[in-house]
Amino acid sequence: MSSTRLDPRSEAGPAPRHWTERIGIPRPLAWGFIGLLIFMIGDGVEFGYLSPYLLDQGVPGQRVALVFTVYGATASIAAWFSGALSDMWGPRRVMWAGLAIWVVCHILFLTMALTTVNYGLILLTYGLRGFGYPLFAFGFLVWVAAATPQRRLGTAVGWFWFAFTGGLPTLGSLVASALVPWIGPYATLWAALGLIVIGGLIALLMVNEPTGRRRLAPEGERPIMTLLGSLTILWRRPRIGVGAIVRTINTAPQFGFLVFLPIFFTDTVGFSLEQWLRLLTVMFATNIVFNLIFGVVGDRLGWRRTVAWCGGVGSAVSVLALYYVPAAAGPQYALAVLVAAFYGATLAGYVPLSALMPSLAPEHKGQAMAALNLGAGVSVVAGPAIVAVFLEPLGVAGVMWIFAVLYLASAVMTMFLKLPEETGGRTPGGAGAPGRRGATAEPEAEAAPPNRE
Known part of the structure; x- marks a missing residue:
């Protein structure tokens, strides 16, 4: 009677994930x-x-x-x-x-x-x-x-x-x-x-x-319709339009700051130009680190919660701190560094929006990302425009309050960005979902997304 030897690999557990997957x-x-x-x-x-x-x-x-x-x-x-x-x-x-x-x-x-x-x-x-x-x-x-x-x-x-x-x-x-x-x-x-x-x-x-x-578009969709769809999706899918507005609010103040904050920090607070540039460096460096942190937090806490609370509410608080702390404390550089880092960190709270938007339209991920990028482009113009209109009549404090209110409004709007499975629609990312076929596809049971509240 012949004996059957089992391949040791068949008894082994799942292969360990590559280090890139682990991070x-x-x-x-x-x-x-x-x-x-x-x-x-x-x-x-x-x-x-x-x-x-x-x-x-x-x-x-x-x-x-x-x-x-x-x-x-x-x-x-x-x-x-x-x-x-x-x-x-x-x-x-x-x-x-x-x-x-x-x-x-x-x-x-x-x-x-x-x-x-x-x-x-x-x-x-x-x-x-x-x-x-x-x-x-x-x-x-x-x-x-x-x-x-x-x-x-x-x-x-x-x-x-x-x-x-x-x-x-x-x-x-x-x-x-x-x-x-x-x-x-x-x-x-x-x-x-x-x-x-x-x-x-x-x-x-x-x-x-x-x-x-x-x-990535469905087969048979004509090129002109695909291009037009990247614009019409803003009202065909109202949640995508709202998400584009949230993305505009995300960085509009950042571009607006470059118009008047250098003057505020040098002429009003009393810092040198070199000190202001170092503050700006701290802001961007902190933002880089927290871009990664809030990406991870979004997967754990939920994309909408992260954008609404860490991004919207957090940025509303930090943008006011960026004005009131230096205005009250004067040229205390350590405090200014802290509030600049605080704003850079909360600005990164919007990172999960780049995951949320394509998941709102799983069959048209490219069009959803086009809407997201359109919001980013509009923010380049919107921020300086707000400053141009309101800086003279309201002053620096008034503009900062406008930005803070916009951030709070974006937090409220984010709570309406519910995924299709949360509104009774098709679950994105399941087996056979458009744009998800390929080397990174996972078994259906494993790919079920967590609650993105």
């Missing part, structure tokens, strides 16, 4: 996060010195401002289209398009525009380059949203924002501070191109996860 990074996308970080470092190299460099080349200040205004407009448009094009082409092709636009326009900017100091070419090439980084970065964000199991999505988007803000402006500015004194500002812009190419190729050639290689 919340989907293993098939891990190289994408590394590539994104390097890409955004390259994009952020110019952040702190391109404006004065153009002034040194003889470009008048108003014209420099127009260059960055056009750049901001094209970047906002590209951020919106990144989701819609991902639905139509697939995120990977959108990322390739973003990388190609960045590289080609930057080379033209360096070789034709800067060398001749031709303002028309500077405006054209740098403005068109604004389409590049949002297509690459936010195309990858759509890929993350489409391919990550829902119960880990908050942590994954936390890692996305960790890499994004870690590169722009933090490590990018640090690289520039080392290279500009060594090789000069012009050569540093060429070095930035090298980082862009390295980061882009790492993300696009090292990631083999299949979800990002195909269109």
Whole structure:
């Protein structure tokens, strides 16, 4: 009688998870996060010195401002289209398009525009380059949203924002501070191109996860309808429209602060310009760390709760502290550092919104992300516009109260962003859900999402 020997592997428990999975990074996308970080470092190299460099080349200040205004407009448009094009082409092709636009326009900017100091070419090439980084970065964000199991999505988007803000402006500015004194500002812009190419190729050639290689929109949907759908979804799915408003409120005060807080902290509180810049650095550095922390917290506590309480209510409190503590204490730098860090931390409380929005429309994740990115683009304009209208009649305190009330309103609006399974609709992320097929798919029983209250 023959005996049957069991394969020892059949008695073993589940294979241990890879270390990237244990820290919340989907293993098939891990190289994408590394590539994104390097890409955004390259994009952020110019952040702190391109404006004065153009002034040194003889470009008048108003014209420099127009260059960055056009750049901001094209970047906002590209951020919106990144989701819609991902639905139509697939995120990977959108990322390739973003990388190609960045590289080609930057080379033209360096070789034709800067060398001749031709303002028309500077405006054209740098403005068109604004389409590049949002297509690459936010195309990858759509890929993350489409391919990550829902119960880990908050942590994954936390890692996305960790890499994004870690590169722009933090490590990018640090690289520039080392290279500009060594090789000069012009050569540093060429070095930035090298980082862009390295980061882009790492993300696009090292990631083999299949979800990002195909269109995310339902089969048979026409391209025009896919593009229009990225706009009409704002009223077809009212919760998506509300989420876009919440995203606008998220960073509108941040952009508004850059208009008047430097004057407040230097002229009113009594800090030097260097001290104010260090405060700003502390704010952004804290935000980077808490982008990751609140991604994890969102998966544990619930996405809506995290955005509403840590983001909305927390930012309402911190924005008032950012004004009243320095105004009352005067030039007490340690206290100012604490409130700046407090605001940077609460601002990151909105990170789970990047997981919540695509889950509100599981069959149109790209369109939902387009709405999210549209809100981000509008915030660039909305914040400074609020300051322009209300600063003179209400003063700094009045503007800060307006921002605080907006944050509280966003907390209330967030509580209405219920997932389909909470309103009796189809559960996203189950077996066969659109945009969820691929290497990171998990067994149906394991993929059931927790309550996202």
